[in-house]
Amino acid sequence: MQADRGHSTNLVGVPTGLIASTAFNANPVSLHIASVCDSNRSLFRMLAEADTPAIAAGMFESYMATMFDLDDQDRDGRGPARFKASSYLRLLRGWGYEANSPEGAVLKGWVESRFGLFPTFHKAPIQKFWDKTWITYVEEKMSSRFHSNAIQSQLDLLFEFSQWALARFHAPGKTHIRLYRGTNNFEEQQLLARPDKRHVIVRLNSLLSFTSDRDTASSFGDTILEVEVPVVKILFFNELLPKHALKGEGEYVVIGGDYEAKALYY
Template sequence: MPGRSFLGHSTNLVGLPTDLVASCAFNEHPVPLRISGVREMNRSLFEMLSHAPDLPDAGIAFASYMMAMFGLDPEQQEPEPDGRPRGPRRYRSSFLRLIKGWGYDSNSPEGAVMKGWVESRFGIFPTFHKQVIDRTTGDGWTTYVEEKMSSRFHNNSIYTQLDLVYEFCQWALTTMVAPGESHVTLYRGVNDFDEHQIVERADKRNAVVRMNNLASFTSERDVADCFGDIILTAKVPVAKIAFFNTLLARHPLKGEGEYLVIGGDYRVKASYV
């Protein structure tokens, strides 16, 4: 990838320069990130969360809020005037559908939408989607843009849904899961570095790697072994965790200790299975 100029947009919705958010300097000395206006526009949600005694109850409150806000629960559809249930209704995009698609394949159209959300909110460009993306005029970029803009995923304020997932995740981490912690040690299994540009190599085991703008990690090293012969260990800032496997009681990523992490340049230690 030609230099640092391709890291991302000059603007974002988190109030810090994109180059800083994507840098090793931020990852080593992070500060909290907030997507502009999300908490202010959803004060009732965070008021409900403040009364939750534990994470499962907070998850129930969050799921109920999302159902009410975005019509995700079919039972909330009003009946016909004569009392009969409504017929087939228009498909409503859901953050859970995106997470399910990501779990099957991060290079799916659902994965493109999630990478597009990171680009929109944090300013960081993806570096891989089906193939290496090394410029905004290549085939890889064109495919990514076509898939991230698919109309079937953008009919229900899907980026706003993901904004709320991120802010709920940050609330849960800083309030209940890892209060007072700045980092979480996570692992990623890879077979090669096709998706990961090595920005700087200190020695055979230590390097700075440019992660895709959204990447899957796991909290369990044994699980990372299943995804590749090379295990990358990184100290991930809490502020750059967008989702984790115990955040909600029911979702498609429950089995692998999975974390969805905002990308950029990470200092990692590589070990071999």
């Protein structure tokens, strides 16, 4: 499993091994999921008229509601049971409670199918194919209750909107954003090298959370990883939408791989 970073093909046109590398993180290139923007030109034409992030977010939510038949209860992630599995916001809500939840498996599965990256952790380290941990991940990512209503297409649009909003409003002209992640061990993030006391190279899970606030990160562990995250690897962030389940921690949901990080200790 360690030798296999991911699939040989993906939907973004950049080799998976490169996406997963520290070289990519140092010199990122644009990542777009094949045909998503072309298939949703009306959304991006509409977004081009938005003067503020709030207006753009409202346009996106209205488009998603129309395209995927989401009602107001779907939008805050608290809809009745028959809707909960069908909304991208429901998945984000589950992720916010627990990244190793079934909802987290679906999100990691989306990263695997679009970017080619295998997860390295789901409830426990994934050491090889067909071990118990891998089978649990596969069973949860394929659960039928999370795959109604074109959920993969919903996540595709969420990623593309996030990238559009970062370039237009939240991080114009930036290639990286400095983010933090607290940890007490390197079980979920594998330590690959330690060039010196202050710097490490870590293999991060295919999808994981960071925060923009260093003090918030410190509440999750005595070691804080300070990372320059490529903007093109951000799936979701706190300011993207007005109502969602990840409010309060400056959270960013980031595509993983090998990262150079500064290790800060408390």
